[in-house]
Each structure stands twice: as structure tokens, then as C-alpha cells.
Amino acid sequence: MWVKVHTDEGISGIGDLHGGSGGVGDPAAVRAGVEMCGDYLVGKDPLQVENHWQHMFRMCLFRGGADLMAAIGSVDMALWDIAGKAAGLPVHRLLGGPVRDRVKVYGHLVGDSPEAMAENALSMKEKGFKALRFYPLGPFSEGVPDSYTGIVRRVVSFVEAVREAVGPDLDLMIDVVCRLTPPEAIAVGRAIEPYGLFFFEDPIEPDNIDVMAMVAERQPVPIATGERLYTIYQFRELLNKKAAAYIRPDPSVSGGITNLKKMAAQAEAQYVGIVPHNPCTPVMTAANLQICGAVHNVPVLEYTANEHRSPKCDVVNRLPEFRDGFLMVPKGPGLGIELDEKALKRFPPERHSRAPVMAGDGSLRDY
Amino acid sequence: MKITKVETLRASRFTWVKVHTDEGLHGIGEAHPASGTSGWPKAVYGGIEYCADYVVGKNPLEVEKHWQHMFRRQLFRGGSDIMSAMSAIDQALWDIAGKAAGLSVSRMLGGPVRDRVKVYVHINGETPEALADDARRRADEGYKALRFYPLASLRQGMPDSYQGIVRTAVAFTKAVREAAGPDIDIMIDVVNRLSPPEAIAIGRALEEFGLYFFEDPIEPDNIEAMADVARAMPVPVATGERMYTLYQFRELLARKGAAYIRPDPALAGGISQIKKIAGLAEADYVGVVPHNPLSPVSTAVCAQLCAAIHNVPVQEYTGTEHEPQKRDLVNDVLEVEDGFLKIPDRPGIGIDLNIEAFKHHPPVPYERPIAYHPDGSLREY
Numbered sequence: 231m232w233v234k235v236h237t238d239e240g241i242s243g244i245g246d247l248h249g250g251s252g253g254v255g256d257p258a259a260v261r262a263g264v265e266m267c268g269d270y271l272v273g274k275d276p277l278q279v280e281n282h283w284q285h286m287f288r289m290c291l292f293r294g295g296a297d298l299m300a301a302i303g304s305v306d307m308a309l310w311d312i313a314g315k316a317a318g319l320p321v322h323r324l325l326g327g328p329v330r331d332r333v334k335v336y337g338h339l340v341g342d343s344p345e346a347m348a349e350n351a352l353s354m355k356e357k358g359f360k361a362l363r364f365y366p367l368g369p370f371s372e373g374v375p376d377s378y379t380g381i382v383r384r385v386v387s388f389v390e391a392v393r394e395a396v397g398p399d400l401d402l403m404i405d406v407v408c409r410l411t412p413p414e415a416i417a418v419g420r421a422i423e424p425y426g427l428f429f430f431e432d433p434i435e436p437d438n439i440d441v442m443a444m445v446a447e448r449q450p451v452p453i454a455t456g457e458r459l460y461t462i463y464q465f466r467e468l469l470n471k472k473a474a475a476y477i478r479p480d481p482s483v484s485g486g487i488t489n490l491k492k493m494a495a496q497a498e499a500q501y502v503g504i505v506p507h508n509p510c511t512p513v514m515t516a517a518n519l520q521i522c523g524a525v526h527n528v529p530v531l532e533y534t535a536n537e538h539r540s541p542k543c544d545v546v547n548r549l550p551e552f553r554d555g556f557l558m559v560p561k562g563p564g565l566g567i568e569l570d571e572k573a574l575k576r577f578p579p580e581r582h583s584r585a586p587v588m589a590g591d592g593s594l595r596d597y
Numbered sequence: 598m599k600i601t602k603v604e605t606l607r608a609s610r611f612t613w614v615k616v617h618t619d620e621g622l623h624g625i626g627e628a629h630p631a632s633g634t635s636g637w638p639k640a641v642y643g644g645i646e647y648c649a650d651y652v653v654g655k656n657p658l659e660v661e662k663h664w665q666h667m668f669r670r671q672l673f674r675g676g677s678d679i680m681s682a683m684s685a686i687d688q689a690l691w692d693i694a695g696k697a698a699g700l701s702v703s704r705m706l707g708g709p710v711r712d713r714v715k716v717y718v719h720i721n722g723e724t725p726e727a728l729a730d731d732a733r734r735r736a737d738e739g740y741k742a743l744r745f746y747p748l749a750s751l752r753q754g755m756p757d758s759y760q761g762i763v764r765t766a767v768a769f770t771k772a773v774r775e776a777a778g779p780d781i782d783i784m785i786d787v788v789n790r791l792s793p794p795e796a797i798a799i800g801r802a803l804e805e806f807g808l809y810f811f812e813d814p815i816e817p818d819n820i821e822a823m824a825d826v827a828r829a830m831p832v833p834v835a836t837g838e839r840m841y842t843l844y845q846f847r848e849l850l851a852r853k854g855a856a857y858i859r860p861d862p863a864l865a866g867g868i869s870q871i872k873k874i875a876g877l878a879e880a881d882y883v884g885v886v887p888h889n890p891l892s893p894v895s896t897a898v899c900a901q902l903c904a905a906i907h908n909v910p911v912q913e914y915t916g917t918e919h920e921p922q923k924r925d926l927v928n929d930v931l932e933v934e935d936g937f938l939k940i941p942d943r944p945g946i947g948i949d950l951n952i953e954a955f956k957h958h959p960p961v962p963y964e965r966p967i968a969y970h971p972d973g974s975l976r977e978y
Contacts, residue, residue: 277704278707278708278709278710279707279708280706280707280708280710280905280906280907281708281709281710283707284710284907310707313704313707317698317699317700317704317705318698319698323658323694323698324698324700324705324706324707325661325705325706326659326660326661326664326691326694326705326869327659327660327661327662328659328662329659329661329662329665330662462876462879462880463880465880466877466880466881470851488707491872491876492873492876492879492880493876495843495872495873495874495876495877496876496877496880498843498873499843499844499846499847499873499877500847524661525661526661526665
């Protein structure tokens with residue numbers, strides 16, 4: 231999903247739209263959020279980006295959640311796209327950049343067994359990737375092993391296989407998508423210390439920052455978290471409590487380029503890296519690359535590594551260039567990417583389904 | 598585009614940089630005197646030379662990159678002097694970037710959120726009556742916020758007793774409140790001259806006058822003590838004009854040492870860093886009130902920041918910009934109308950120096966008054 235913001239001067243802007251609470255099923259609430267933002271924005275000068283951000287954030291009185299923030303973030307991206315095009319500059323140049331012309335990316339690995347994951351890791355290494363991320367608990371839709379020690383053994387077997395396959399000098403990270411309990415996460419983190427992981431992402435559920443800080447303190451792998459957080463107030467607390475070595479705001483859910491720039495500053499003051507969340511389409515990748523072009527403290531960017539495959543490659547006019555493990559920051563005006571709207575017809579919207587993760591007794595663990 | 602030269606320009610009590618490029622564009626920025634706030638700011642001049650060694654030959658448009666290099670290249674972090682030099686160059690680079698894009702700096706940063714900003718003007722007087730007269734004059738001119746030093750004469754030192762200090766502050770504040778009426782915001786600044794017990798006693802005694810803020814109650818170095826003072830008295834604390842890193846402001850905010858922070862664009866890392874500091878303050882519901890005691894160039898830079906930042910409640914304004922030692926030195930000054938500073942929408946920072954006039958205003962050293970204890974020992978500059 232995307233938003234497109236039209237103007238009376240022929241310039242338009244686009245933004246990638248995260249599914250928000252519609253990460254499972256139909257993101258109806260996000261679509262409604264876009265309508266609300268549209269009601270406010272139509273008739274306004276698109277170049278007053280910060281002003282509109284503040285209005286969209288505050289006009290609901292009761293603060294919106296992930297859905298409204300995803301809409302605000304997407305619209306914000308589109309307004310920056312317009313501002314860049316109006317000025318004839320890539321967005322990172324409006325923001326004082328470039329600080330870099332490329333950014334190291336970590337590619338996603340897939341594999342249901344340690345052997346399959348190791349094989350995928352090797353092929354990604356051959357493509358030039360210098361950092362790789364994987365889910366270390368087996369088939370993603372099958373849940374997690376049924377015992378405490380089984381979880382630890384499973385993770386160790388995947389991490390060991392991938393590390394042995396790629397050798398010592400690639401950065402490796404794991405993501406358990408908030409599926410572990412604090413004791414499980416701590417045991418896993420301690421057990422995988424010898425493999426030198428770059429980060430351990432979303433070890434536990436995202437809602438309780440105190441407990442995230444406890445997990446960060448009680449195991450040795452640096453924590454990356456924040457893809458489900460969306461305000462500067464949440465990131466302030468996360469940072470003050472030292473719950474993350476890397477923060478992962480999403481350019482759509484976390485309030486767009488405007489809000490991510492502020493979060494980056496909060497992180498810079500804490501010596502924390504910002505690793506923007508980037509699970510959507512090449513439009514989000516382009517927006518993230520503009521942020522990477524303007525922000526000092528970006529160590530690495532997420533990259534799904536499937537952008538050259540249909541449908542992602544078919545729906546945009548160009549893909550960010552991958553070169554030897556790095557993505558190049560686009561130099562064209564605005565975000566530096568356009569949708570191919572004719573091609574969209576060939577890919578009708580489909581529901582996103584996310585399987586529940588069940589405990590051994592049939593009760594719900596998490597999605 | 599390449600930077601060809603960084604000039605240090607001086608006139609009156611001000612220091613600026615002018616950054617030249619090979620494409621004819623130039624940018625200007627103002628440097629704070631920093632450690633040279635008493636005497637000549639020689640260390641700032643040295644800092645400018647040091648930063649110039651780095652930036653000459655570079656592309657001026659890569660502002661954030663150069664900020665990071667200038668901040669990090671000395672290994673041992675620079676203090677206020679290097680930060681002042683960096684700040685001036687950062688302002689000049691944003692000025693160039695704006696001119697190159699044909700945009701005001703605020704527009705590059707996602708603004709404007711406002712096209713004018715309320716200012717608080719400085720009022721002066723060494724007796725309660727004289728200060729009240731100045732308050733009435735400024736209120737009649739349309740100003741909606743007034744700031745004063747409530748301890749009699751800035752130059753002649755302080756009352757000699759704990760109770761004398763409190764009585765003096767009450768007398769001055771009462772006079773200003775009565776002259777200004779109930780609906781004008783009034784704020785005091787004791788320029789870091791009080792001890793924590795004195796500051797707390799004053800803050801509690803002044804509660805009934807509804808001060809908007811109490812600025813720099815105690816010395817600036819100990820943030821924990823500043824937070825103690827903020828907790829122990831009811832007037833909101835404004836502080837930060839002597840701080841210059843993101844890290845200092847982070848600690849000030851995390852410890853709740855201020856309701857308003859006062860980063861100076863000519864000291865606290867320029868436009869690049871003040872935007873970051875503002876983001877930190879926004880997350881703590883703290884207002885950014887840019888420090889602005891220098892020339893009209895500083896005012897122009899503050900105005901661009903005010904147009905780009907949501908959480909600016911009010912802007913400092915000396916009220917002296919039409920005086921020759923300021924007005925002559927620039928091509929234009931920003932105007933105040935009905936208590937609000939009008940923010941220009943011109944490329945860059947929207948102001949330039951009038952170097953022709955510098956010969957009429959030769960450089961002069963700063964003279965900072967010194968506050969002594971009654972036994973002759975030093976209190977604070």
C-alpha cells in the first residue's frame with residue numbers, strides 16, 4: 231500500500247504505507263487513517279511538512295495508535311517527496327546531507343532447517359552481502375519448540391550453522407519477532423555469545439520497556455528493537471532505560487521522515503545506532519535511503535533482498551541500486567522513486583496473513 | 598561546489614565567519630565569544646582557523662557530514678570555543694545550502710510551522726522604579742514578554758545578605774509585574790550568580806508574581822544541582838545558554854533540570870545540532886527558547902530555527918537591533934511587530950553583512966561584569 235499526494239502544480243509525492251494493526255488481515259484502520267489525514271491536508275500547502283505533521287498528530291485529541299501513525303508517516307514521506315521535487319533536490323540534501331552515498335545493508339535469510347539457512351547464507355554471501363539476518367527458530371509459521379532448553383538448542387543450531395557457513399567476518403543478526411519470554415530470551419542470548427552476533431532483535435514482546443531493558447542487561451548480545459514503537463516519547467523511554475543498542479523505527483509506522491530524524495537525534499545522544507525498519511516495498515527503501523543519506527548514526531539498513539523479484543520490481547520505475555553489499559542513496563529529486571501505476575493493476579491487493587504462534591497446550595503465545 | 602576560503606570578520610563586539618565558494622555563493626554565520634566573553638575571544642578565532650583547515654576544498658552542501666568531521670577530528674573534544682567556531686561555519690553552510698536551493702533554511706528543514714514568533718525583550722533598570730519605567734515603555738511598544746535582571750545592578754554586584762538578595766528580587770519583580778499588568782509574560786535571569794539555597798529562596802518568594810521562567814538560577818556546570826533547584830522551587834527553570842553538546846542537553850532533560858532549554862545557535866553547534874536538541878526537548882515536553890544575545894545575524898538564524906521547530910514558545914530579543922552598532926553592520930534587520938518577530942522567507946538565513954560599515958565599528962573586547970562576595974572573593978562573572 232502507498233499514498234499518493236497530488237498538488238495543483240502537477241507535482242505529486244508518494245509514501246509507502248505500513249499495515250499497522252492490519253499486519254494480519256485487512257489494514258482497514260490504516261486506510262481510514264489515510265482518509266483522516268487526507269481530510270486535513272487537502273487544500274493545504276504541502277511544503278509545510280513539520281506543521282502538517284504536528285496537526286495530524288494532535289488533531290485527534292486522543293492520540294492515534296500504530297494505524298494513524300502509519301498513515302501520518304506515509305503522508306509525511308509523500309510531503310517530503312514533494313518538497314524535494316519542488317526544490318529539485320533529493321530529500322537528504324534538504325536535511326543537510328549527504329553524510330554517505332551508500333549504506334551497508336543486511337539481507338534477510340530464509341531457511342526452515344540449519345542446513346537450508348546455511349545454504350541460503352552462502353548464496354547471499356556470494357552476492358556480496360556483508361550482513362545477514364535470520365529467524366533462528368525453524369519454520370516461521372510453525373511456532374517455537376516446546377521446551378525452554380529446546381528453544382535454546384534450536385537457536386544455537388541455526389546460529390552455529392550460519393556462522394560456520396559464512397565465516398567470521400560477516401555481521402550476523404537474529405530476529406525472534408517478539409516471540410520469547412524474558413527467561414527464554416536471556417538464556418538464548420547467553421548461549422549464542424560465542425557466535426558474535428551484531429544484534430538480537432525483538433527478543434520479547436514490545437510493550438514493556440522496563441523488561442526489555444532487563445533483557446538487554448542480563449544477556450550479552452546487543453539488543454535491536456523498536457519496529458513496533460511509533461512516538462518520540464516511546465523512543466525517549468527506550469533510550470533513557472538503555473533497553474536498546476540499536477533502534478528500529480519504521481518510516482511509515484513511526485511517523486515518517488520528520489519523526490525519524492528526531493528519533494535519530496535522540497539515539498545519537500545515547501551513542502545508539504538507528505537501523506530503520508524496512509520490510510515493505512522499494513518506495514520505503516528509497517525513503518530509508520534518504521534518511522541514511524542525512525543521518526550520522528546509521529550503522530546498517532534492513533533490506534529484504536527480494537526487491538528485484540515480482541511484484542516489488544514491477545511496481546516501481548527503478549530499484550535502489552545494490553552494489554557489493556551496499557545500497558546506493560538515490561540522487562534524484564524527492565525520494566528518488568516512482569510507482570508504476572499501470573503495473574499495479576496486475577497485482578490486486580491481497581490480504582496479509584500472519585500465523586499465530588501457539589504454545590504446546592494450544593494456548594496463544596503471540597502472532 | 599567547493600569552499601575556497603573561510604574569513605573571520607570582526608566589528609563592534611561581534612565575530613562572524615564568511616564562507617566563500619568557487620561558484621560565487623557565500624554564506625555567513627555568527628560565532629559566540631565563548632571563553633572570550635571576558636576580553637578577546639581569541640580561542641574562537643583559533644577555532645575558526647582550525648575548522649577552516651578542514652572545510653576549505655570541501656563541498657559546502659554536505660552540512661551534516663562536515664559537522665561530524667569538525668566535531669570528531671580533534672580527538673579530544675573541543676570546548677565552547679571550537680563549538681562556537683563550528684556553529685558559525687554550520688550556519689554559513691546552511692546559508693549557502695539555502696541560497697543554492699533557492700529556499701529559506703526553515704523550508705529545507707520542513708518548515709515553516711510559523712511565520713512570526715513571540716519575543717521577550719530585555720528591559721533594564723538599576724532601581725525598581727527605573728526597571729518599571731522600561732517595562733512600561735516596552736509594553737507600550739507592543740512587547741508581550743519582558744526579561745530582566747532582578748538583583749539591581751549587573752555591574753555593581755549583589756546584595757550582601759541572603760535575605761537582602763531575596764528582598765531585592767522581590768522588589769524588582771513586584772515593580773515590573775505592577776508596571777506590566779497581569780497579562781504580559783515576565784521572566785528573570787540571574788546569569789548563574791546565585792548559590793542553590795539563594796536560588797531556591799528567591800524562586801519560592803517570587804511564586805505569587807507568576808514568572809514565566811527563572812533563567813540560570815545557579816552555575817551551569819552541575820546538572821544534578823540544577824535539577825535539585827528545579828524541584829525545590831515553583832518557578833519553571835530556563836537554562837542551557839552555556840551548554841553546547843547534544844549530550845549535555847540529553848542529561849539536562851533526562852534529569853528534568855529545565856522546563857525551557859536555551860541553546861545558542863552560535864555556540865551549541867549551529868542549526869544542525871539545535872534541530873537535534875529540539876527533537877530531544879520535544880520528547881520531554883520542554884520548550885526550546887533559542888539564546889540570542891549577539892548581532893542581527895544570530896537573530897536571523899534563530900528566526901529560521903523558530904520557523905522549523907514545533908516546540909518554540911518564545912524567542913529572546915535584545916530590542917537593540919536598530920542601534921547603529923548593530924543596524925549598520927547588516928543589510929537588513931528583522932522587524933518586530935506587535936511583540937512578534939517576523940520571520941523572512943528568503944533564501945538561506947535571509948540576512949547578509951554590510952562589510953562597508955565595519956570601518957565605523959572597530960572590534961572591541963567584551964567586558965563582562967564581575968560579581969563579588971562582600972569579603973572581596975569572587976562569586977561569578
